Amino acid sequence: MIKKLLKKFKKEKKYANRFLKHYYLHQEKLNKERRGSYSERKKAGICVRCKEKAVSGIVFCKFHQKLQKGYNQKARSDK
Numbered sequence: 001m002i003k004k005l006l007k008k009f010k011k012e013k014k015y016a017n018r019f020l021k022h023y024y025l026h027q028e029k030l031n032k033e034r035r036g037s038y039s040e041r042k043k044a045g046i047c048v049r050c051k052e053k054a055v056s057g058i059v060f061c062k063f064h065q066k067l068q069k070g071y072n073q074k075a076r077s078d079k
């Protein structure tokens with residue numbers, strides 16, 4: 001009876017670790033890809049939200065610069 005419970009516990013623990021391992025590996029890969037494309041676009045002068053040419057000095061194109069300004073104003077007025 002106890003052996004059975006221990007077996008069950010071990011099995012569940014193993015599964016949890018496998019899922020966590022998979023999750024962390026996947027997350028790390030995603031983060032690396034995101035970081036890579038962000039800095040590459042920044043270097044190339046391409047908007048990080050789309051594929052338009054970015055305004056010099058910032059990482060957004062004119063359209064996304066405008067959107068970003070709108071978001072910032074909204075965030076400020078909420079507080």
Ligand SMILES: [Zn+2]
Pocket residue numbers: 047048049050051052060061062063064
């Ligand atoms: Zn854009």
